[in-house]
Amino acid sequence: MISEQVPLSSLTTLRLGGPAEYLAECTSTDALVQVIRLLDQHEVPLLLIAGGSNLVIGDDGFKGVVVRIATGGISVSDSVVRADAGAEWDAVVAAAVAAGVGGLECLSGIPGSAGATPVQNVGAYGVEVGSLLRRVHLLDRLTGETRWVEPGALGLGYRTSVLKHSDHAVVLEIELDVRADGLSAPLGYRELSAALGAEQGERRPTAQVRDHVLALRRGKGMVLDPADPDTWSAGSFFTNPVVPEDRLPGVLEAIDSRVGPGVRIPQYPADGGTKLSAAWLIERAGFAKGFPGPDAPASLSTKHTLALTNRGSATTADLVALARQIRDRVEEVFGVRLHPEPVTVGCAI
Structure with missing residues (x-):
């Protein structure tokens, strides 16, 4: 049509x-x-x-x-979940949980389509799609041919892949390896483990984990809700920055001078350096939830400082201006440049 x-x-x-x-x-x-x-x-x-x-x-x-x-097919076997590119991602996770297979439950509530998950290497609560991918069906736009490729060909990294940086291929379908025993992947994220009253590394029934993930995400305005402007967003707007090891001492010194010695920013090992928390940097640079205020057309979510939201009357120009303000201030204060996670079309941050 x-x-x-x-x-x-x-x-x-x-x-x-x-x-x-x-x-x-x-x-x-x-x-x-x-x-x-x-x-x-x-x-x-x-x-x-x-x-x-x-x-x-x-x-x-x-x-x-x-x-x-607008393709939407989903199928689940004992060990494989297959989904068309246009299938709603959370419907894929729900189907897996309903079928009694595990592995996807930590990725509950993430908006968007199944086809976008390998492009972004979507992840949450200690699980990334790249660790679950079995293969991806692609249309090669240069040759017009279709083929299945394995994850190793996708250059998967933190919220990225070779598919994200090129329009030469289109995802048509994905297949994911899942667990047939009805239990989750080993819990590897402290916030989720605490919410479940579980030890890290423990496995729990998939439906129980899904319920807690959805509750945590709703508390941050990260589950779509037509009545809640905090969910009128692109999710986490900035990726967590990876700082090269030779620059890390200078960044930590800038953090000490801003927030005081002994206040530690969350740090995680990452390829190419140390990953820092973008939300932590944004907050310590002076931006509170809901910034710049209730009358602004675009603002930070009132629940989470990593989401930029349309309050109902925003233009893209309003959102871009807010993103630049936050990015530039964080760089000025800490010497760390934040990069947007969403794909921009006809605009630039």
Whole structure:
């Protein structure tokens, strides 16, 4: 189905974005492949949207064809979950839990589509999709061919992959390895373990873990709710920065001078250095929940300083201005530059 001048704000969780010149909705994988091949053959500008949870689209919209991935198939076997790219991610997790298989429960409540999860290497509460991926079905836009690839070919890293930095391939389907015994993956995140009254490394029934993950996420405004502007966001807006080891002493010294010696920022080992908490840096740079205030069109969530939200009347320009203010202040105070997690289209942070 083809529509014209469709507001992209209706297709993103931020509720932002100008009009799409044309919108094509694809409800089957075959149709999706055929439409993309045709548009690429004629060199028509193309934007792919599924769940719209990780997109910041400019106020001028998109001149070309927006292809909405509306495929939704989900299947669960004893050890494999398969999902179409357009399947709602939390529906995939719910199906796995209902079928009595484990591994995905810590990723409950994350908005967006299944196809976006390997692109972002989505993760939460100590689990990343990359650790569960069995294989990914891709359309190669350079050749028009489709093929299944294994996780090792995706360059998976912290909230990134080779798919994120290129538009040469489109995710069509994913398969994930799961546990057939109905128990969760070993609990590896302190906040979740504490909420469950469990030891780290312990395994619990998947439904119990899912319930607690959803409760924790709701408390942070991270589960979509049409009535709650704190959820009109792209989730965590900035990735946790990884500071190279040769720069870490200077950053820690800047932190000491700002907040006082002996106050330790959360630190985690990471490839290329030490990962710091973006939310901690944002708060200590002077930004409180709800900044800049209740009358602002765009603000930090009132529940979580890592989410930038549309309070109902924001433009993309409002959100971008807020993101730049936060990024620049954190860099000025601590010497650490924050990078946005969402993909930007027709705008730049």
